[in-house]
Amino acid sequence: MSETSSHTKLYTIIFISLIVLTALTVWVSTVHLGGFGNLCIGLAIAITKASLVALFFMHLKYDGKFDHYFYVAALFPIVLFFILVGAPLTDLAWMTMP
Amino acid sequence: MADTAHAHHDAAAINRAKLGMWLFLGSEVMFFSGFIAAYIVLRNATPEGDKNPFNIPNRHLSVPLATVNTLALILSSFTMAMAVAASQRGDKQNTSKFLMFTIGLGCLFLGIKFFEYGTKFAHHTYPSTNIFYGCYFVLTGFHGLHVLLGILALFILLVGNERGVLVELHEGGGTRSSHATATECTGLYWHLVDVVWIFLFPMLYLL
Numbered sequence: 205m206s207e208t209s210s211h212t213k214l215y216t217i218i219f220i221s222l223i224v225l226t227a228l229t230v231w232v233s234t235v236h237l238g239g240f241g242n243l244c245i246g247l248a249i250a251i252t253k254a255s256l257v258a259l260f261f262m263h264l265k266y267d268g269k270f271d272h273y274f275y276v277a278a279l280f281p282i283v284l285f286f287i288l289v290g291a292p293l294t295d296l297a298w299m300t301m302p
Numbered sequence: 303m304a305d306t307a308h309a310h311h312d313a314a315a316i317n318r319a320k321l322g323m324w325l326f327l328g329s330e331v332m333f334f335s336g337f338i339a340a341y342i343v344l345r346n347a348t349p350e351g352d353k354n355p356f357n358i359p360n361r362h363l364s365v366p367l368a369t370v371n372t373l374a375l376i377l378s379s380f381t382m383a384m385a386v387a388a389s390q391r392g393d394k395q396n397t398s399k400f401l402m403f404t405i406g407l408g409c410l411f412l413g414i415k416f417f418e419y420g421t422k423f424a425h426h427t428y429p430s431t432n433i434f435y436g437c438y439f440v441l442t443g444f445h446g447l448h449v450l451l452g453i454l455a456l457f458i459l460l461v462g463n464e465r466g467v468l469v470e471l472h473e474g475g476g477t478r479s480s481h482a483t484a485t486e487c488t489g490l491y492w493h494l495v496d497v498v499w500i501f502l503f504p505m506l507y508l509l
Binding site: 219272 | 328331338346377382
């Protein structure tokens with residue numbers, strides 16, 4: 205039964221972290237750091253939130269099976285995909301916007 | 303309680319189900335990645351200027367509403383995780399309770415989405431209006447469809463739980479029931495829907 209209450213406590217902590225990160229991302233978007241700066245921070249916060257959901261709510265941290273390392277590794281082709289799609293785009297005017 | 307061999311058999315069955323669901327989630331990630339990559343290309347291809355439909359003032363989207371939606375989905379992920387934990391310890395009442403909360407929050411998300419779409423249509427803004435709205439409606443539309451299907455799956459789980467599927471199998475002596483496995487796998491799907499929105503929210507509303 206202590207396993208249950210520690211689950212609740214852990215989930216609550218993760219939930220509050222996600223709420224805080226959401227508030228942070230909304231607030232940061234109102235601070236103009238230039239297109240590229242806002243993009244980097246927004247992306248970093250989104251990746252952090254997604255990781256929290258995946259590791260704790262989806263139990264990736266606890267499953268520990270070899271298979272799951274493949275699921276994480278599967279993210280690399282997706283990142284590569286986005287880089288390959290974005291690389292030829294030289295007109296990055298919106299990124300340099302104030 | 304159950305002997306080791308039986309537990310191992312159960313563990314293998316659960317791993318198969320979770321493996322299947324994770325592979326499906328992988329295909330869902332590819333599905334949304336395609337649209338997101340298209341958004342990146344289209345945004346960079348649109349010439350700069352005041353009339354650029356990707357400029358934030360030209361989007362006419364409600365950040366407060368979308369923030370409420372984001373918070374609703376995050377809370378629903380929390381209640382979903384609690385539902386999975388409850389189903390794994392054979393707690394029928396709490397499983398139903400948390401499943402109902404998750405369904406309710408999912409419906410809240412869809413309700414706000416319908417309201418958003420409604421105001422857009424009332425202002426004669428359709429997917430065909432400009433390229434940003436094309437992307438916006440396709441991305442949020444497919445995401446909303448995923449939420450709807452998730453709600454359906456959760457409802458089926460809720461009915462199954464209420465009918466005693468969970469309790470019966472647990473009292474039968476098994477360490478895990480197939481209903482708990484189904485709940486866990488549906489939970490994985492629901493969390494993915496949340497993760498997709500975690501990326502769509504800043505992409506469409508904030509950046």
